[in-house]
Amino acid sequence: MMPLSSQDYPSTWGEFLDWFSSDEACAAYLERLRWPSGFACPGCGSMTPPYRASRIRLMCKDCRHQSTVTAGTIFDKTRTPLRVWLAAAWYVTNQKQGVSALGLQRVLGLGSYQTAWTMLHRFRRAMVRPHRDRLKGLVEVDEAYLAITDREQPISAVGRKNNTSKVLIALAVEILQPKGFGRIRLRRIANDSAECVLPFVQACIEPGSIVRTDGSAAYRSLRELGYDHERNVMLGSDTPAHVSMAGVHRVAALLKRWILGTHHGSVQPEHLDAYLDEFVFRFNRRSSASRGMLFYRLLQQAVVTDPATYADITQSAA
Ligand SMILES: [Zn+2]
Numbered sequence: 001m002m003p004l005s006s007q008d009y010p011s012t013w014g015e016f017l018d019w020f021s022s023d024e025a026c027a028a029y030l031e032r033l034r035w036p037s038g039f040a041c042p043g044c045g046s047m048t049p050p051y052r053a054s055r056i057r058l059m060c061k062d063c064r065h066q067s068t069v070t071a072g073t074i075f076d077k078t079r080t081p082l083r084v085w086l087a088a089a090w091y092v093t094n095q096k097q098g099v100s101a102l103g104l105q106r107v108l109g110l111g112s113y114q115t116a117w118t119m120l121h122r123f124r125r126a127m128v129r130p131h132r133d134r135l136k137g138l139v140e141v142d143e144a145y146l147a148i149t150d151r152e153q154p155i156s157a158v159g160r161k162n163n164t165s166k167v168l169i170a171l172a173v174e175i176l177q178p179k180g181f182g183r184i185r186l187r188r189i190a191n192d193s194a195e196c197v198l199p200f201v202q203a204c205i206e207p208g209s210i211v212r213t214d215g216s217a218a219y220r221s222l223r224e225l226g227y228d229h230e231r232n233v234m235l236g237s238d239t240p241a242h243v244s245m246a247g248v249h250r251v252a253a254l255l256k257r258w259i260l261g262t263h264h265g266s267v268q269p270e271h272l273d274a275y276l277d278e279f280v281f282r283f284n285r286r287s288s289a290s291r292g293m294l295f296y297r298l299l300q301q302a303v304v305t306d307p308a309t310y311a312d313i314t315q316s317a318a
Helices: 015-018 023-034 083-096 102-106 113-126 194-203 246-261 269-284 291-302 310-317
Strands: 057-059 067-069 138-150 161-176 183-190 211-215 228-232
Touching: 015 083, 023 083, 057 113, 083 102, 083 113, 102 113, 113 269, 113 291, 138 194, 138 246, 138 269, 161 194, 161 246, 161 269, 183 194, 183 246, 183 269, 183 291, 246 269
Parallel strands: 138 211, 211 228
Antiparallel strands: 057 067, 138 161, 161 183
């Protein structure tokens, strides 16, 4: 069943304010998303309606297991009110190009940059569906360099050095007939060897698909891996690369513009994968008729995504 505007998600900001006027209302909404067919005890699986110590705290009537609506979700153990979280989700999904941590801090009036950054990072984690389908049909695959600057905050702090580095990205883009692009996948890779590009193809593209690449030798064994390989050899060809590989060139250009525009080119290299996930989430839902639907999809994934603390994120990256 497709979620409905004004029934499953608010259709306007005015409606949003009506629906989410208190933390209790936000918790009730998240509870409905988390358990669409009613509460199920995380301890024993019982579906008996729980005791409620508060709107957030629940206790199983059968095994006495205590839990909360937000335990094990990206909202777990947060000191930020749920109203602020949901407003952030609304803002993040209503801005077509997304938002930087500094932008989110300003618009929500958050006390610290770190809070805004952590919220955005948790949302990015929720943007990847764990068992998403692989691309299929005709798929273009290529690599592109991305210039990113390692800067904590996009402000001109005196004495702070900006280290710009180039990172290599693998891109896969579904090509639709007669024209247009379907879904995409992106991944940072160490280099353009077969050892790096082939696992990307296998993870992202359904065997049996037609994979279109340039003449690079790295893709030579695609046929042995079960793909139909269309090799576009540029040398001596009259057709320029942006015409013969239009999909990957277009997506690479949009990605570069997004990093430079929304994020001012400032992405810590160790967190680049999360930014790529956000770009893919936005691109693959670019034709979504309603922004409210994106809000719904993001929250739906947020209640089944494990939390990660600021310390987790920064430590795992170190
Ligand atoms: Zn139980």
